[in-house]
Amino acid sequence: MTVTADRRALLTGAAALAAGSVFGFRPGPALAQSGDLPAIQAAVAAGKDASTARIQDWIRNPSIAAENLNMPEGAEYMARLARDAGFSDVEIIPTDGHPGVFGVMDVGAPRWLAVYFMYDVKQFDPAEWSSPPLEAALVDKEGFGRVIVGRGAVNQKGPEGAFLAALHALRAAGKSPPVNLVLVCEGEEEIGSPHFRQVTTRPNVLAALKKCEGVFIPTGWQSPSTGAVTINLGAKGIIECELTASGAAWGRGPARDIHSSQKANVDSPAWRLVAALSSLVSPDGNTPAIEGWFEHVRDLTPRERELIAASAEANSEADAKRALGVQTWIDDLPWRQSLERLASQPTVNIEGLVAGYTGPGGKTVLPGSGTAKLDMRLVPNQTVDDCLAKLRAHLDAKGFPDVEVRFTGGYNPTATAEDSRIIRAQKAVYDRAGAPSTLYPRSAGSWPGCVFTDAPVGLPAGQFGLGHGSGAHAPNEYFVIDSTNPKVAGLDGATLGFVDFLYEMASIS
Template identity: 75%
Template structure:
């Protein structure tokens, strides 16, 4: 099988639609691209660049920048700068912050319109013992039902989709074409710890001025459904607060200052049990609904339009796929599919990411720990704010006598919302429709990204996600990204690359 036939990643019926002049016009993005006849040349360049695109992902995975561990952060920023220059960005700079550095770049081709692109170069931590192949080797393996995939930390979150976007710029240049829009690229290395300093990057005067010229900002994505190839166009995302709650004998004034023998529990207080008692006050007894005083005061209920969109999405999205991907059999309260989707979009959450105290190794070790830590994330919906939620958490604990429990916030940001009628959302929908991709419009992503930095003042832009292709396992072992799809409904790397080309032309021409 030749590289061209093997690696396009596009389903056969879409490929054949490009063989005739009449159908060619139907599947080109916007009037500009339709008139230019460029699509075949760019596709040929993307196919020829497949091996280089794969290696770009693998090399990037091999350099893990992990903000939580302060691991290779400067190297990660330098590598991101090199990737941007290699893709054709003319102005590239490292942007210092009070934390880890970001990257800012522009590609000015003299086009009428500008488009903003958001990248992150950091990844989550990993334990190699949990992986089927080493998480930094980026091995290419056959995954039944999907095809050839790259397995590695950051494969889908976010290096695979981001590399596919860069591949689109490489393909345009290799085909002798310019990008149809000018680009502003803003990158950070702290997304996985809640983007605590990203606002410092965006608020720099020359970066803010560049962003204000843009039609909007997108983060590349690869979320096609394996069952029908469908995607969701999200009109926003939940906000997040990442924090630790810490109980200690030293701060409490009771219990031990260090671990002591567990026999002393008969006469010594336990910081670990104190933390457990504090945690139980934060949620209802089933653990599913926040119970912090005043937590729902600012929560905006779903609008009639949002409920309508969720109802339509429930008809198009596969409940079985969702449960299979999550490894769950039932939703909270055994909710039916549509009600589960409503809850996913509308409810703020308080989640325990991890509990750490005392000895956690093999066997037992009879200690009474002097310190206990709960790693917590709060997911926020409109019109909640990070500052208000942290203040309410602190007040809630204080009111119940837990003044000694430390609240250490590491990062976070507010929820984000984007107008359904903005050019950005309409361009996404137009591109997906033209490419034959089933699309659901959904009120907001249940996960979080720092889109609020773009949608709120002083930037004030539409922001969202766009992309074809598929991957899964973000934050988990065996994270993967499909590069050669055996599923006729899901694009491989070349198909994802061409999706970004289509989208950029759509942004250039949409009215």
């Protein structure tokens, strides 16, 4: 039967309305006018159970780089996920550390887009969780609906699983993606990506990335109260390192743990570590005091201050405090000024501190050594190499030449222009979905975006995704599957959002 232009438009509009009933999703012109939407929408709905199960199974197969747990197996699992989603020429790429994964989906489209995945997750203590962290339990969460609880649920297997669901839905609908895709994955994001550049600079990977309009990591960051999403124009860099004070290196104190009664006449490496740590920051612990640390720090530009002010207006301070479990900001700063500080200030943070006995009860020992795990967030124009050198020089100058610094991972800050296609495409999709979006100068969290934005790759980079989850790096991490919150997309809405994003990237001028 011949379909008239008017009827075709009517059917397209009806499909758009139907899609709009799914968690606020509204297709863009490229998707709506393609005629692909009804079949894709049906495929998303039909594949939801399989997509949910895929995320759950992935959570049940963790790779933890910090513990060297299941790393080869995690790379194999990631490669299988890539092949199942339609990527070809999938390779497991060895590095000096844990392997990466690379694949290509060349459908003959005019444009190419790169996607970054991480397949590793953070460590966990099962005793802190309401359900086993590797069970990937589906539970009802008040105010959200049906969620998956498990390590990696939102960081990043839930959002990445939603993107894979989009590719499965396109294939099930008999459609090809509107852009060619390059998939680049790593297994060391949670330890500072120390070897990821070896993956992206491999000749065949670099050649594929050079074809791309940009690169993004799938996310699920919608605010539960407003549905809002922040579009980050960059991210802070990071240094992860360990500082160790020991009697052996110091030449004072015990070479091993001894009875604590000896503290009366034997020096303590643990107290030496505390003294070294105290020298790194101001007395309140809030400002780095390492000599030269602020030498290259760039102040916020007027445009960045403007973006932060708009973000403060659009986002809920109460929501932020509730999510973080805090009552005040540093120096009791007002909301906008706290966000300016968040975007602009480098940090020195103790993420872990271990010496001697830490089990139940007491054990009267004088520890022979102590170790602090630090992370240091970097802002433009700081670099990892410069800051590590300044850390070493500071400790030496303060009389701590024996305190060992072991660099375990990190990378420089990153930035992407707000007029790049990948940023404009994000905003267009968010706006249509009814997810208020604001531009923000840079995420206070870190991801190895500089590996893409810096030479030799040189791509705009960002994060994109509808949906919601929380608890990254914490107990009871979750990702929403069936949303009862009209402001937040569930798995189907997130999946359709990724489909629309691909069509937007294909068509945006």
